[in-house]
Amino acid sequence: xxxxxxxxxxxxxxxxxxxxxxxxxxxxxxxxxxxxxxxxxxxxxxxxxxxxxxxxxxxxxxxxxxxxxxxxxxxxxxxxxxxxxxxxxxxxxxxxxxxxxxxxxxxxxxxxxxxxxxxxxxxxxxxxxxxxxxxxxxxxxxxxxxxxxxxxxxxxxxxxxxxxxxxxxxxxxxxxxxxxxxxxxxxxxxxxxxxxxxxxxxxxxxxxxxxxxxxxxxxxxxxxxxxxxxxxxxxxxxxxxxxxxxxxxxxxxxxxxxxxxxxxxxxxxxxxxxxxxxxxxxxxxxxxxxxxxxxxxxxxxxxxxxxxxxxxxxxxxxxxxxxxxxxxxxxxxxxxxxxxxxxxxxxxxxxxxxxxxxxxxxxxxxxxxxxxxxxxxxxxxxxxxxxxxxxxxxxxxxxxxxxxxxxxxxxxxxxxxxxxxxxxxxxxx
Amino acid sequence: xxxxxxxxxxxxxxxxxxxxxxxxxxxxxxxxxxxxxxxxxxxxxxxxxxxxxxxxxxxxxxxxxxxxxxxxxxxxxxxxxxxxxxxxxxxxxxxxxxxxxxxxxxxxxxxxxxxxxxxxxxxxxxxxxxxxxxxxxxxxxxxxxxxxxxxxxxxxxxxxxxxxxxxxxxxxxxxxxxxxxxxxxxxxxxxxxxxxxxxxxxxxxxxxxxxxxxxxxxxxxxxxxxxxxxxxxxxxxxxxxxxxxxx
Numbered sequence: 001x002x003x004x005x006x007x008x009x010x011x012x013x014x015x016x017x018x019x020x021x022x023x024x025x026x027x028x029x030x031x032x033x034x035x036x037x038x039x040x041x042x043x044x045x046x047x048x049x050x051x052x053x054x055x056x057x058x059x060x061x062x063x064x065x066x067x068x069x070x071x072x073x074x075x076x077x078x079x080x081x082x083x084x085x086x087x088x089x090x091x092x093x094x095x096x097x098x099x100x101x102x103x104x105x106x107x108x109x110x111x112x113x114x115x116x117x118x119x120x121x122x123x124x125x126x127x128x129x130x131x132x133x134x135x136x137x138x139x140x141x142x143x144x145x146x147x148x149x150x151x152x153x154x155x156x157x158x159x160x161x162x163x164x165x166x167x168x169x170x171x172x173x174x175x176x177x178x179x180x181x182x183x184x185x186x187x188x189x190x191x192x193x194x195x196x197x198x199x200x201x202x203x204x205x206x207x208x209x210x211x212x213x214x215x216x217x218x219x220x221x222x223x224x225x226x227x228x229x230x231x232x233x234x235x236x237x238x239x240x241x242x243x244x245x246x247x248x249x250x251x252x253x254x255x256x257x258x259x260x261x262x263x264x265x266x267x268x269x270x271x272x273x274x275x276x277x278x279x280x281x282x283x284x285x286x287x288x289x290x291x292x293x294x295x296x297x298x299x300x301x302x303x304x305x306x307x308x309x310x311x312x313x314x315x316x317x318x319x320x321x322x323x324x325x326x327x328x329x330x331x332x333x334x335x336x337x338x339x340x341x342x343x344x345x346x347x348x349x350x351x352x353x354x355x356x357x358x359x360x361x362x363x364x365x366x367x368x369x370x371x372x373x374x375x376x377x378x379x380x381x382x383x384x385x386x387x388x389x390x391x392x393x394x395x396x397x398x399x400x401x402x403x404x405x406x407x408x409x410x411x412x413x414x415x416x417x418x419x420x421x422x423x424x425x426x427x428x429x
Numbered sequence: 430x431x432x433x434x435x436x437x438x439x440x441x442x443x444x445x446x447x448x449x450x451x452x453x454x455x456x457x458x459x460x461x462x463x464x465x466x467x468x469x470x471x472x473x474x475x476x477x478x479x480x481x482x483x484x485x486x487x488x489x490x491x492x493x494x495x496x497x498x499x500x501x502x503x504x505x506x507x508x509x510x511x512x513x514x515x516x517x518x519x520x521x522x523x524x525x526x527x528x529x530x531x532x533x534x535x536x537x538x539x540x541x542x543x544x545x546x547x548x549x550x551x552x553x554x555x556x557x558x559x560x561x562x563x564x565x566x567x568x569x570x571x572x573x574x575x576x577x578x579x580x581x582x583x584x585x586x587x588x589x590x591x592x593x594x595x596x597x598x599x600x601x602x603x604x605x606x607x608x609x610x611x612x613x614x615x616x617x618x619x620x621x622x623x624x625x626x627x628x629x630x631x632x633x634x635x636x637x638x639x640x641x642x643x644x645x646x647x648x649x650x651x652x653x654x655x656x657x658x659x660x661x662x663x664x665x666x667x668x669x670x671x672x673x674x675x676x
Contacts, residue, residue, distance in 0.1 A: 040489070040545055041440060045531035046522040054665060057631060061519045064444020064565060108450065112471060123472025125465060128457055135457070143453040154626040156451070157444040157565040161626040168627030249539055 069350025081344025100148030111138035264381035267353025269306035284313035339365030435467035441486030445511035487513035511566035517669025520548035564633035
């Protein structure tokens with residue numbers, strides 16, 4: 001039996017820095033890990049002493065890709081701490097804004113980061129020559145998504161208008177109509193994306209695990225949830241997230257790992273589709289059927305398919321949300337806030353999974369304690385167990401092919417490494 | 430010969446690299462004019478031989494000092510992309526605490542395993558040729574700098590305050606709304622984005638070269654705000670500049 005010695009330094013086409021290390025001897029796995037080597041940022045420590053209205057502007061800088069997700073979780077946490085219930089108008093605008101980020105993140109991931117693997121090229125750059133229509137479609141869809149964020153919050157990366165209780169600027173009716181038109185115009189691109197994914201072959205690999213996401217009785221849970229839902233059947237109040245999720249430190253990772261009911265769990269698009277399939281829009285369900293994604297699905301590579309299903313959902317649901325906002329009519333709302341001492345937990349199901357922010361405020365609205373639990377960190381333990389299950393199945397293949405498949409597996413999770421190590425660092429030895 | 434370009438990330442949120450990918454209308458033209466050889470976030474590496482280096486993120490770990498020096502040796506032109514790289518930015522809030530304290534707060538008993546240094550911008554370690562400011566880096570400014578480098582001309586970066594652009598946009602002044610704003614002393618070039626969206630300038634593009642601090646103080650007084658309130662906001666992005674001033 002051959003011995004493997006795989007060491008992929010700085011996995012490319014992921015957000016942040018990580019290495020894959022696999023060693024086998026006589027067919028037995030001796031070492032199998034995903035090393036996270038991203039530098040630390042210490043956001044929780046930095047938040048101490050900052051004002052309540054600075055919190056979302058600081059924490060959105062944890063991650064450029066899920067900036068709106070961090071903003072939303074942060075606002076949810078501050079509102080929970082102050083006992084504020086946002087208005088229906090604010091909830092609808094946040095839902096639409098969130099769709100903008102979900103769309104841009106999923107499109108970026110599937111087209112720019114994953115598709116090159118399936119088309120056997122090193123990046124999206126050569127595709128501009130060989131598959132120009134595909135690249136132009138990706139750019140068109142990304143632009144549409146970013147336009148939603150720009151109109152509602154100023155920009156996608158680090159939004160400025162989303163604040164506690166609402167928005168410092170409301171969109172004009174014409175701008176909302178423009179968002180709706182762009183979403184309607186994007187439907188053929190969504191269909192073409194589904195057709196593209198149908199032609200690509202995803203690795204066939206299954207490993208059942210625990211899937212965790214938010215859940216809300218009124219909508220497919222993205223920007224808000226009522227409970228933390230597990231595929232094992234239990235539900236947990238968001239404020240009790242520390243009881244459900246156990247974070248732990250492993251020596252080879254600057255990011256904490258996590259477990260819940262079992263040794264590992266998965267968060268992200270596949271977990272959400274598995275847990276909340278019934279709340280997807282009709283177009284999303286038909287995309288899922290066409291792509292052969294049947295919940296529950298245990299193939300982590302299908303996370304990319306789940307992302308496309310969510311793209312369809314965001315486009316269709318976004319159109320409805322715009323209609324709802326327009327029929328309600330937009331009005332300037334009172335954004336004054338009465339600060340009070342206390343602790344609040346806020347969660348959001350961001351592109352890569354469930355994100356938690358928790359802040360403790362003093363009576364002046366100054367943060368005295370902060371904690372953030374990031375989706376990618378929650379997935380690491382599951383990624384490693386997937387690698388352990390996958391390696392024996394492919395161990396007879398050439399080493400390069402094994403390394404490539406493992407890279408694809410890591411990429412399928414859409415890891416946001418810089419996000420996950422907002423607080424930890426590794427020592428190089 | 431097309432110039433070879435590398436994009437490198439240090440400590441940050443990688444949002445500035447994302448801004449490059451968000452030049453949706455221009456991306457294919459740019460890729461036609463350059464050879465992109467390193468851009469880990471978007472592609473497998475092609476070569477370590479590059480002429481122009483764009484640096485995203487700041488320096489916060491001992492290993493990053495050696496890494497940025499190597500990149501500087503290779504690159505004939507080095508551009509700091511965005512606040513963390515250009516002015517220190519948000520990473521430097523950490524410097525307000527002792528390094529032992531932030532380590533202890535985050536790691537508790539495991540603190541001794543880890544290492545961190547006070548955060549700093551790229552030009553605290555190696556010379557920087559050009560700067561693209563903003564958190565995130567402003568797309569139009571990135572395109573302007575990239576275009577200037579390709580054409581061999583000097584990029585023109587605003588050295589006047591955000592107020593200028595805010596006036597042109599006919600925004601109601603934040604101070605008239607009783608809100609804090611750093612616009613009077615912060616470098617323009619963002620088209621006064623935050624004030625245009627009803628939110629005071631947070632200073633992400635850093636100070637202009639000669640800020641008129643006295644006039645800003647007068648404006649604060651008239652709006653019933655204090656210098657202490659201003660300094661709290663100022664430390665969000667400009668803590669490094671404050672440290673240098675206080676040295």
